[in-house]
Amino acid sequence: MGNTTYSGPVRSQNGFEDITVAASTGTVTTNSTYGTNAVVGGTITGRKPVNTDWNAVSALDSTLTAAQSGTLFLIDGTADNVINLPALSTANVGVHYEFQLTVAVGAGTTTTFVLPGSAVSAFQAMVSLVSGAAANAVSDVAGDTLTLVNSTVLNARVSMTCAVDDGTNSKWVTTVLSTPIATVA
DSSP, X not given: OOXXXXXXXXXXXXXXXXXXXXXTTOXXXXXXXXXXXXXXXXXXXXXXXEEOTTOSSSOOEEEOOGGGTTEEEEEETTSOEEEEOOOSOGGGTTOEEEEEEEEOOOTTOOEEEEOSSSSSXXXXXXXXXXXXXXXXXXXXXXXXXXXXXXXXXXXXXXXXXXXXXXXXXXXXXXXXXXXXXXXXX
């Protein structure tokens, strides 16, 4: 059968299969199946998106989207940056972001991460001071604003995943490695 082009959706009650047929024997091999549970054969190629919106010397106050999940955000800390997490939605569960300071947070400036709503969401943060000494992680679960304080060093990192979002409040599991130690309020 030749190529077929459809202008509307292709539907099947029993899924789809991608196959190859051996030219010499006629043996049919199923490479991938698409149904209730997709099974993909072969190689999947993908890259983590890298966003540089906050990697500029001028301050940026902007809101992330769930579609940006999986992105590494580079941050220039010389200006007061505000990173707002997506509006409350059950679709946020599993959304994940990573952040890295490419320039230290300047004296008298901060970089803040703000959860939606007022007192309805909370970071469940494990914050660690990176000073070349023994680990000294601190657990902080009370607050909707995480701050990389002034003079936070180059290469500080923040990783966060939405663990709960019922459309009314949310909880974001967060790990921070920085010097000085980040705050949650």
